[in-house]
Amino acid sequence: MSFPLSRKVLFGALALAFATAMPAYAQQKSVAITAIVEHPALDSVRDGVKEALAAAGYEDGKNLKWQYQSAQGNTGTAAQIARKFVGDKADVIVAIATPSAQAVAAATKDIPLVFSAVTDPVVAKLVPSMQPSGTNVTGVSDALELGKQVELIKRVVPAAKRVGIVYNPGEANSVVVVEQLRELLPKHGLSLVEAAAPRSVDVGSAARSLIGKADVFYTSTDNNVVSAYEALVKVGMDAKIPLVAADTDSVARGAVAAYGMDYKALGVQTGEIVVRILKGEKPGAIASETSNKLSLQVNPAAAQKQGITLAEDLVKSAAKVVQ
C-alpha cells in the first residue's frame, strides 16, 4: 500500500484548490456567464452580453469582473459551474440554454439569474410566466413567433403543401417548435412531416427519408441540424426541395431564406437586462422578454439550385441578400 504519498497528493490538490481563491474587489461588479456547450449561436449570445455591458460602461478588468465557463456538453460540469459562480458571489449570473439555466436555478434562490437562448422558460420552470417573476430569475427567450415563420414558408414556396422538418427529439427547444408546428400548420392548409436525427451524423439520412414526402424543408435552431446544415443542403439540391431556416447564419450556408434570430442581438438584449440589475433593479421586477430583433435574409443562388425562383418583392424586403 502507498498511503503516505498518495495522501500528500490528495492534500496537495486540496491545498492548491484553496490557494486559487481570488481576492474579491468590492468596487468591481462581477458578472459570471455559463453555457452548456460552445456553439456559434451560443457564443454570439455571450459576445452580445459583453458588448452590452461595455456599452453601459462596464469594462472587463476595470470596473467589471467577467467570468465565462462552458460545461463542454456535460451536465455534471454544468452543475459544478453553477456552484462555483454562486460560491464566487457573482452580482449577476447569466446562463445560456436550458440545462445551464436549470443548474443555476437549482443552485441559488438569491443571486440574480438572467437566462438567455431558452426557448420556453415557463415549461423549463425557470419562471412561472413571462411576467415579472418575483424571484431571482428573469431573462430572454429565443422563441420564434411561428406564425411569421409559416408566412415566410408560404411566400418562398407558395405551392407547398407538406413541410418537412428534421430535428433532434432529445433537444427540448426543438421539440417545443415541432409540437407548435404540428398544431399551427393545418390552420394554414399545410401538413408537417417529421424525421428524427438524434445525432448530427443522422441529419443527412433523416432528410433523405423525407424525399417525396415534403415540398419544403423548414429547419428550426436545432443544434444537430445547424451543425450539419451542409448535409441538409445537399439533399435539398439533389431532390429540389427548398430550405427555409430559422436562423440567419444558415442562409449563407445554403438555405433559401430565413426570418430569424440574430443571436448577437439576443445577447445584447440579455446584457441590457444585466445592466439594469447591476444598476440596482430587482430581477423579480423585470419581465422576461422574447427577442425583438428579427431579420429577413435570402439567398437567390441557393433557391435556383433547389429548384425555385424567389418572388421579387421577397428579395426586395430582405435585410440582406446573400450572393
Add this chain to the structure above:
Amino acid sequence: MSLYTLLGALEIGLIFSLVALGVYISFRLLRFPDLTVDGSFPLGGAVAATMIAAGHDPFTATIAATLAGAIAGLITGWLNVSLKIMDLLASILMMIALYSINLRIMGKPNVPLITEPTVFNLLQPEALADYVFRPLLLVFVVLAVKLALDGFFATQSGLAIRATGSNARMARAQGVNTGMAILAGMALSNALVGLAGALFAQTQGGADISMGVGTIVIGLAAVIVGESLLPSRKLYLATIAVIVGAIVYRFFIALALNSDFIGLQAQDLNLVTAVLVTVALVVPRLRAHWSGKRVS
C-alpha cells in the same frame, strides 16, 4: 475557491461515487465492459423526475428509479448471457435503446424539478443551509451503500459474482451459476447508477436527456484514480478508494474551473481535467519507481 464551490464538488462527487461503485462492480468485479451506464444514469433521472413532477412521493420515485436501473442492467446481462451477444456490444445496444426509452418516459427531453419536493428538501432541517445538508445526507447514503456492498460481496452470492469475474470456468467448476451471477451483478451495478441519476436530477433542477453523456468515462476515471491513490486488493478498501476517486475527480474539475489565474480559459477545462487525472495516475507509479518497488 469558495466553501460553496468545494461543497458543490463534494456533493456531485458523492453522487458520482455511486456511479463509480456501479462501474467498479461491472468492470472490476465482473470484468464486464458495461456502457449501459450512459443510459441508466439518465434513466434514473428520467423516472425520478417524471414521477415527482406527476405528484408522486420523492422517496417512492427514487426507489422506482433504482429499480429501473436494475432492470436496464438485467436486460444487458440477458442479452449477453441468453442471447450470447458479446458483452461490450450488448451494453452498447442497451445504451442506445435507453435513449429512446428515456425520451418516452419523460415525454420530452427535459423535466424540470426546480419547484417540486425532493428527498433533499423534504429531509432538510431548518437549521442547516441546503448546500451543507445535501452533501451531508449524501455521505450517509454513500456510506450505507458502501457497507451494504461490502457485506453483500462477502456472502455466498456476492462471492459467486466475484468468482465469475476472476475466472468464469473455475467458478462453473465450483458449481457457480455464472449466468445468474452476471445477471445479478449487472442489475446491482446499474441499480446504483439509476439511484445516482435520481439523486442527480433532484439536486440539479431536473432531468435532461443529455445528462448521461460521458457517464461511463467519469465512472471509469473515478475508479482508476481511486485505485491509483489508494491501491488495495481488499474489497472494503477498494470501495473506499472508488468513492475517494469520484470525489477527487470532482475536485480536479473545480480546480480546473478556477485555473484562469494561469491564463487558462473555459475551453481548456477538459484538457486541464485530463492532465490533473494523469498526474494522479502517474505520481504513485513514480514513487514506486523511486523506491524500487512494484506498485502493490
